[in-house]
Amino acid sequence: MFSAPRGVPDYIPPTSAAFVHVRSTLTRAAELAGYGYVELPVFEDTALFARGVGESTDVVSKEMYTFLDRGDRSITLRPEGTAGVMRAVIEHSLDRGQLPVKLYYAGQFFRAEAPQAGRYRQFHQVGIEAIGVDDPALDAEVIAVGDAGFRALGLTGYRLEITSLGDSNCRPAYRELLQAFLAKLPLDEATRQRAELNPLRVLDDKRPEVRALVADAPLMVDHLCDACREHYELVKAYLTELGVKFVENPRMVRGLDYYTKTTFEFVHDGLGAQSGIGGGGRYDGLMAQLGGQELSGVGFGLGVDRALLAAQAEGVLPEFSRVDVIGVPLGEAARARLVAIAGELRAAGVRTDLVYGGKSMKAGFKVADRSGARVALVLGERDLESGQIGIKTLATGEQVSVALTDVVEAVRKAL
Template sequence: MSDFQAPKGVPDYLPPESGQFVAVRDGLLDAARRAGYGHVELPIFEDTALFARGVGESTDVVSKEMYTFADRGDRSVTLRPEGTAGVMRAVIEHNLDRGQLPVKLRYSGPFFRYERPQAGRYRQLQQVGVEAIGVDDPALDAEVIAVADEGFRALGLDGFRLELTSLGDDTCRPQYRELLQEFLFALDLDEDTRRRAQINPLRVLDDKRPHVREMTAAAPLMIDHLSEAARQHFDAVLGHLDALGVNYVINPRMVRGLDYYTKTTFEFVHDGLGAQSGIGGGGRYDGLMKQLGGQDLSGIGFGLGVDRTVLALAAEGKTVGETARVEVFCVPLGEPAKLVLATLAGRLRAAGVRVDVAYGDRGLKGAMRAADRSGARIALVAGDRDVEAGTVGVKALQTGEQVDVGVDDVVTDVLARLA
């Protein structure tokens, strides 16, 4: 037993199950790639102030969940808890906003939040995301949402629903904030919740505690107090989603967990996951770039949970990706056969076939057991007599049928069998 284990709340992804993780991660972003979103690779950690200013100091993410530490230069840095602030920093720093707009980017990787670990909620969570920056157009909102919707459906997931609302704009949010605070301050709130209501009253509506939800059931809702411009924007988004055939339900009580959202806000929910039902979401963040020191440009994006999507697929009894580690397993019996099969393995790999070899001079029985465990469909078996005869045994592992094939014809034979 090792003295070391993975940190609490940080999962390992191991074969063969890791094949599904890779398929989900890549599949969720394939629609974004086809829609012109370029790949961006971001730092794992950033200046702490980036997240404090960009995400919002009143959020649980900043106030309770960030992994923050001083580096050797005594600078405060934080393991990234989300992707949008880092993307925006990169766009500003590298002047991407000075070129063609919108800037359309996609990304994937680990993010870090100190939460109580449970199924679907990890301290190192895996997400994919997109950001479209620089154009305030309802059609772009709809495209971003449709890209996420298509990503889930392309994996075969169908038991989810899209919920969305509008969180208004600068012309109606201040008045709504006063209205909501007036309602909240009349309630018997605890000190922490009252402080949260003072900083960002919308955060109180996101409180999951039953007694708080009961007290706020009659709270005024942003969607009922939209400005004319915000209302027109939201109605246009709905019209584009209808045209794209994207199904949705309006959830007027939705409050995302980050402070920068404005206007269009959405979440994908799967009831098969229990309490952790959110599998992804996002929204528009019109003031974020200016807040981080850049131009006053709008943006919209999403983050989708890879881990939760895997769990959602499992809840529907579905799997994706490669479950077998290899397709062909080579069983050499002796050094001359090892050289022949290693050469054939290289040729098959060059043709796109996944091939492994029984290394370590195992006997026939042990090597064949390894072939069975590998999940391969075909075994290539050769010994000294086969080398002398210029043949290789090609065995179908499911049926046990084996035929001798000339060395020069093995690759063609195997490719035909796999096809």
């Protein structure tokens, strides 16, 4: 017997309906802010992620699914969305038109991590990218879209953490300051090498002993240049205008190297160790790094799997049903007529199913009760002769008869 690969979740009914609800709610928030949909390849040239995400990151160095295709080209299953969106923007010259380019995506991503609750090797994200304008109001909009998506799900038990990681003007001096601080610490060899490549990564180390060592490390937010500090203050002011609550976390370090200036994360403490349900930030040098123009960008990735877990933990998911109406035929002629009626109802936008297999009335109603439908259509041979059909409200057991010619309108009123 075959099983799904370890760390790859199946979503089957009824959980799959909740999954679709979460994903569509998050994408709807992007659509309401004017973002257009982009469908990206599931795999890309490995160099795109190595260059765009950063050689020193765990994503590139440890977690990517990379393989040679039949043409001996190095291919990688996408571990994140921003680099692929940027490649598409450059390739299709979207950056040559009206700016900002505002895009959203949804789909599967892949990282070879140790599976645990909320952390999968195949996971799902909804993301947005706004490219081409360096405006703190745009940063605030992006953050607000993510917040709106989570609020539309009914989530309340999360917090938004923000900070600024500076830019190419102020980060080099801070990098030297941080490296000088780290050089005095008794770090293991692997961590010391990481500090040489990207010292910010050390601040993101999850080991308690390392966290204790870097507790007094200098923070980027205290060493911003005037322009970055002004940008950060304006982002916070716009978030306040938008009614988006936030807390500042000057120790935040994102797992990808391309972030500059505004950086943020949505955190839900009800999920245990994997508490991040989404995050993102600004990436001002990424497009040029990938061969495009020197244009700025800002975006996020929201975890659909983790948002679903958060919604389940808070008990805010609505009730889901497969169908609204189910037909219960009693006899062959009745079945033929209900097949036609089901087609009419579906054409009218009503989710409709039938009891199949020639079941008895008792067995048919057991199927109807399990379907989650609100209404059952009951049709037998005598009903056909009289031109009537029964409409039964399954929650109450109340049943009325209507003319067969009026059934579609009667059902729509009953719903």
